[in-house]
Amino acid sequence: MSYGYNPQYGGQAPPGHHAGGFAPPPQQQGPPPGSDPQLWQWFQAVDTDRSNHISANELQQALVNGDWSPFDLDTVKLLMTIFDTDRSGTVTFNEFSGLWRYIKDWQNVFRHFDKDKSGSIDGHELANALGQFGFNLSPQALQLVERKYATAPTGGYGPPPGITFDRFVRCCVVIKQLTESFQRLDTQHSGWIQLNYDQFMQTVLAAP
Template sequence: MAYCQNSREDEMNDPFGFAMQPCTFPPGTDQKIIHAFDAVDKDCNGYIEESELRTALSKCNQTYTARTIRFFMCAFSKDTTRIGPTEFVDLFNSLKNWRDVFCRTDRNRDGIVDANELRTALNSLGFPVSPKAVNFMIATYTREKSSTGVSYDKFIECCAIVKGLSERFKWQENCPGSATFTYELFMQAALMFTAA
């Protein structure tokens, strides 16, 4: 898989090192996904912005709120402003995986996962989230309802948030020669999601 090379200046302005962008779709990508991406990439620069992402997802019969689309940009975009072909495919694969996990976890088929089910689902996706963090997510997403769980749409938001934050921590932790994950870098990562 080929990647576009960053300039030294780009690397210095990107504290997470995510400016390196994929140039082409991975081999074997479903043509429906390629067509959805190409249909909204009007300037043919190989990237789509937030509004274009919403349109591309709707072309594949996947509709999400503006807030959720913003979470996708934070979780899947290397610079949070645009998505390249490989990131777009990663988003689609993740959405399919998250939907499958939600359906398996929602055993009573009521369209809601409770705190235990949410924790099980996130753990099965490779996100070891503490009970306290799960309870916070449940409280955040059920504030306006009398429900004790999260709906599918809110589950997708939870997955995007946890994935995005986890990826940024993993990258920083595994970056050769990097300093420890500073408070400033933590705040930059967390604020991307709280501001979405």
């Protein structure tokens, strides 16, 4: 499995694209009894203030995309809300273990749908991914998703270069959450509330 690189930890970045994820940790000693030594090394590397809890800012410093860019803070905060089960505002080692496996699984998903191995997800790849996940969005809604989550053009010129790993994860998680919210409102399972499913998705996705 390939991991992202963060210059903060020293060393040389390997060439080419990868899915993104955690940057390689420095060598650490003394994992807790019964824990995965490699996973404990990751946790120690991310926990820069040695508090035994990881904050959103610490986590952001340790997560990189396939082009070595840092994760968006919005994505990091979303991951924190999923795995901060005690609602402390930080992630413990046990919570971190779940987050690590989650990102590892998403790396495999990202590689599967990044058919051209470009290191980002384009519109066609996004439509394929969301369709296989069971999210039946119209072309108009898909365009909104692509515009909302694509990385801004370099220098502000030209079309967006695609959706990076971190934004792809956030995109899929948000659409899943929105779909589940709609389904809870759609008590008759008709595909309609006062708006139909696609209108609901377009209304929410168009929001800033």
